[in-house]
Amino acid sequence: MLQILQENSDIRDVESASSPELWDSSSVVLITYPDTVFRKGEDSLKTLSDFIDKKLGNIAKIIHVLPFLPSTSDGGFAVSNHDQIAPSFGNWSDLKKLSKDHNIMADLVLNHVSSSHKWVQQFIQSINPGTSYILSPRDLNGWDKVIRPRNTSLFIKLATKEGLKNTWTTFGPDQIDLDWQNPDILIEFLKLIVLYLKNGVSWIRLDAIAFIWKEKNTSCLHRDQVHQIVKLLRFYLENLVNKGVIITETNVPEAENLSYLKSGDEAHMAYNFPLPPLLLEALVSNKADLLNKWLCSWPSLPFKTTFLNFTASHDGIGLRPLEGLMTQNRLHELLVNCEKRGGLISHRKMENGEDSPYELNISWWSAMSDSGIDPSYLQVQRFLLSQLFTIALQGVPAFYLPAVLASENDIKSFGRSGERRDLNRERFDVEKLYLKLKDIQSFPNQIIRELNSAMEKRTKEISFHPDSPMHCLTKDRSDVVIITRGENKDKIWAIHNMTNSRLTISLLDSIFSYSEDSSSKWSDLLKDKLIINNILEVPPYNVMWLKRIN
CATH class of the missing domain: 3.20.20.80 (Glycosidases)
Structure with a gap:
């Protein structure tokens, strides 16, 4: 090296x-x-x-x-x-x-x-370096505790010049x-x-x-x-x-x-990884209680480390990260809601040989659709909330x-x-x-x-630096998620209406307390709009970034 x-x-x-x-x-x-x-x-x-x-x-x-x-x-x-x-x-x-x-x-x-890689082909021909690069256990005993991400066979046999040999295939027969x-x-x-x-x-x-x-x-x-x-x-x-x-x-x-x-x-x-399934479950169920509880236990990370916050990716929506965060009943409801929106469920093989749900296979846009008569009802609002949510989080x-x-x-x-x-x-x-x-x-x-x-x-906001402090203010709420980013005069309140109904929020609530000049006004940074009074009317699945301005 x-x-x-x-x-x-x-x-x-x-x-x-x-x-x-x-x-x-x-x-x-x-x-x-x-x-x-x-x-x-x-x-x-x-x-x-x-x-x-x-x-x-x-x-x-x-x-x-x-x-x-x-x-x-x-x-x-x-x-x-x-x-x-x-x-x-x-x-x-x-x-x-x-x-x-x-x-x-x-x-x-x-x-x-x-x-098809040359190392596998070398392994088949019994020539180096492939013969020592490919994982090929001679004894198949002692592997019953292996945790799998798939329900395919753990081993496949390859015909080599030295005869049939077992090769390890964690993710499937084409991946050795x-x-x-x-x-x-x-x-x-x-x-x-x-x-x-x-x-x-x-x-x-x-x-x-x-x-x-x-x-x-x-x-x-x-x-x-x-x-x-x-x-x-x-x-x-x-x-x-x-x-x-x-x-x-x-x-x-x-x-x-x-x-x-x-x-x-x-x-x-x-x-x-817990973010996509928790956020999805909150948006399709109109209940953000689990999401709020998770946000309120956000871990403190060492210097020069952070999270990559995402909703959709090239893979499915992983379900293993929900272990310990969601009951089986809520998980079942999530699977049903996914299938209603045209999604599929992939499984992995458990130690006891049974299959267990591993990930949801669905486009994030389709996941944001409504399950009623009009799939596009509030779809773009749900989608934009989900993406703005990731922008506001620490990371x-x-x-x-x-x-x-x-x-x-x-x-x-x-x-x-x-x-x-x-x-x-x-x-x-x-x-x-x-x-x-x-x-x-x-x-x-x-x-x-x-x-x-x-x-x-x-x-433009130092409070949205990935390392800037974050606090969740709505631990016991299921209709709204409010987090703060930053400190003192730079602090920002990110408000997310997690329901399909209009939400009324008072800026006189203690969670909006401010130690600086109390005569300063509120501004919604997302809409470049000055807040006129102390009562907010937040439309369904709407997001506001509030900051005090002089």
């Missing part, structure tokens, strides 16, 4: 050293596939770059370009080649150009490779697990990180990191060695670039997710491009592939999209305008 660091000491950006902050009030992540928007005959990274520059200026400071390496399945997460970008997306220079005006976040798929007890695997990925950094990537997402280390008679999840590897990767990244960020992706119960932040020397950032907000474009459940793609997650991975012909966006009444136009405006306002 030291040799790689010495050989690549020229990567470090000297200019960025003068600004040590990893994030600020303007920080926001746009999550997108390289070809979410496409133009026939053009490399999709070029199309994406052009679309973002024209339409998404304020909501794409950081771009999470989902897997761009060649892949055979699972939406890019079955990597078949680590050396090049998939030809239909473009090449390394396209990615580097995109990084000139944006921070680029990329996936490090550590747990497995495609069954690597043997991380071989230190050469680490070196391979350290070299890949260098390739990423040389081509404009500075934020590294550790995909499914919790699963990489296997030991008999354990859950094979979050092993001590995993945490040591995350620490090492952070040390490595920080010694190569000044503003590198490690993000862990662990769709697990909250305490387990937090384990990658609590020490302060592992991940810089972790996906805030860095993230938006998923298909959701921003009001993508409904993509039945056609799901029908072609049979992959449930494809319900939420729609691709858009960019020329048709530009035409649609010319209509100021179209849902994508409304969403983009509102989010660009909200992020512009957020950027």
Whole structure:
């Protein structure tokens, strides 16, 4: 590792050293596939770059370009080649150009490779290094405690030159697990990180990191060695670039997710996995009691660590993070409400052999629809509330491009592939999209305008810095969520009406107490509107950002 660091000491950006902050009030992540928007005959990274520059200026400071390496399945997460970008997306220079005006976040798929990867083919031919890179336990006893994210077989047999061999397949038969007890695997990925950094990537997402280390008679999840590897990767990244960020992706119960932040020397950032299902449940049930209770126990994190707050992503809406936060009855109601809106439910295999709900497969836009006669009733209001909610929280907000474009459940793609997650991975012909966006009444136009405006306002407020203090003021309420960000004269009150009814709120309530000049007036930052009296009438699913002004 030291040799790689010495050989690549020229990567470090000297200019960025003068600004040590990893994030600020303007920080926001746009999550997108390289070809979410496409133009026939053009490399999709070029199309994406052009679309973002024209339409998404304020909501794409950081771009999470989902897997761009060649892949055979699972939406890019079955990597078949680590050396090049998939030809239909473009090449390394396209990615580097995109990084000139944006921070680029990329996936490090550590747990497995495609069954077509050269390492697997070497394993089949019984030649190195593949023979020692692929996880192939001889004894299948002692693995009954393994915690799975899927309900497929844990092992598949591959016909090699030396006969049939069992290979570990955590996520499915096309994704063959690597043997991380071989230190050469680490070196391979350290070299890949260098390739990423040389081509404009500075934020590294550790995909499914919790699963990489296997030991008999354990859950094979979050092993001590995993945490040591995350620490090492952070040390490595920080010694190569000044503003590198490690993000862990662990769709697990909250305490387990937090384990990658609590020490302060592992991940810089972790996906805030309880947020999407709790927020969804609150909006479809008109009951925010669980969401308020969770917000009021928001954890204190070490310096230079924070959450990535998101609602939609390329995956489903994880249900394991709800463990300990939601009763089975409420969870059942959530599943039913998802199915009413055209969603599906994916399962994982439990230790006792039974299947258990693992994630909801539904587009976030469809999830925001009404279950009554008119699905579009208050749909855009619910959707915008959900996105403004993430902007107001402590941490860095993230938006998923298909959701921003009001993508409904993509039945056609799901029908072609049979992959449930494809319900939420729609691709858009960019020329048709530009035409649609010319209509100021179209849902994508409304969403983009509102989010660009909200992020512009957020950027100006020090109270919305990801590290700024946050407090929830509505622990015992189910109709409204009110949080404060910042302190003293900069404090902001973010008010969210979580119901389909108008809500009356008095500014004379003690939660709006203010220690500074009591003669100062209130302003709604979102609407650039001065508050005239002390009674607020908040429309259904409406959001206000209140601040005292002189």
